[in-house]
Amino acid sequence: MPRALEALYLEPLRHEAEWGVPTCDLQLRSYSLRNLEFFCDFALRAAYYIGLPAFGPVPLPRITERWTVPKSTFVHKKSQENFERITLRRLIQIKDGHPETVQYWLAFLQKYAYYGIGMKANVWEFSRLDVAQEMDDGLPKTKKLLESKWKHMGAHDKMPFMEDLEEYLANERRKIPGGR
Numbered sequence: 001m002p003r004a005l006e007a008l009y010l011e012p013l014r015h016e017a018e019w020g021v022p023t024c025d026l027q028l029r030s031y032s033l034r035n036l037e038f039f040c041d042f043a044l045r046a047a048y049y050i051g052l053p054a055f056g057p058v059p060l061p062r063i064t065e066r067w068t069v070p071k072s073t074f075v076h077k078k079s080q081e082n083f084e085r086i087t088l089r090r091l092i093q094i095k096d097g098h099p100e101t102v103q104y105w106l107a108f109l110q111k112y113a114y115y116g117i118g119m120k121a122n123v124w125e126f127s128r129l130d131v132a133q134e135m136d137d138g139l140p141k142t143k144k145l146l147e148s149k150w151k152h153m154g155a156h157d158k159m160p161f162m163e164d165l166e167e168y169l170a171n172e173r174r175k176i177p178g179g180r
Contacts, residue, residue: 012044017053017095022124024094024102026109027060029087029118039114040090050105052097060089099125 026043030036040057047054064086071079094102106121113119 012041013048014044014055015048015051015053017055019096021126022093022095023097023099024106024124025122026092026094026106027120027122028057028090028092029120030116031085031087032116033088035114035116036088036090039117040092042112042114043092043109046108047092047094047105050101050108052094052101052105054092054094056092057090058093060091063087063089099123 028036028039028043030039037057044054044056064084066082066084068080068082070077071081094105097105102123106119106123109119
């Protein structure tokens with residue numbers, strides 16, 4: 001058997017996390033166990049080849065939904081049908097991943113998403129402690145960029161004071177028949 005075909009039967013390869021800092025939690029959901037396990041394997045292999053240390057898939061508790069629907073109405077109320085839907089979930093965690101690489105991995109998974117699989121990702125980005133100071137320093141530049149955009153947001157150049165607003169509303173109410 002060729003080596004590439006043999007690799008499909010083995011567990012996906014994994015990189016070891018150096019610091020163990022979580023950067024992404026990917027939760028996969030499906031009604032079909034087969035599709036879910038297949039896509040988990042695909043996601044782990046993709047993470048390995050991109051260079052991300054991935055851990056999982058960790059089975060999460062099932063979500064079981066049950067409901068009862070009457071088959072007929074009125075007199076035949078006792079004739080009912082029961083339905084059940086079980087949602088299976090798995091968690092894949094990325095540790096020590098660069099934010100851009102994690103975004104690339106998530107985009108790759110979304111592009112080649114398997115049918116019947118839902119994905120929800122929580123991504124954490126860490127930055128320096130002086131980020132607030134940098135944001136304060138960049139405020140004048142941001143205001144200048146947004147001035148042209150904010151011109152179109154309102155019909156008036158300036159917002160009226162509260163008294164002017166109350167007077168305007170009172171005049172508008174008189175124009176409407178039956179306005180209160």
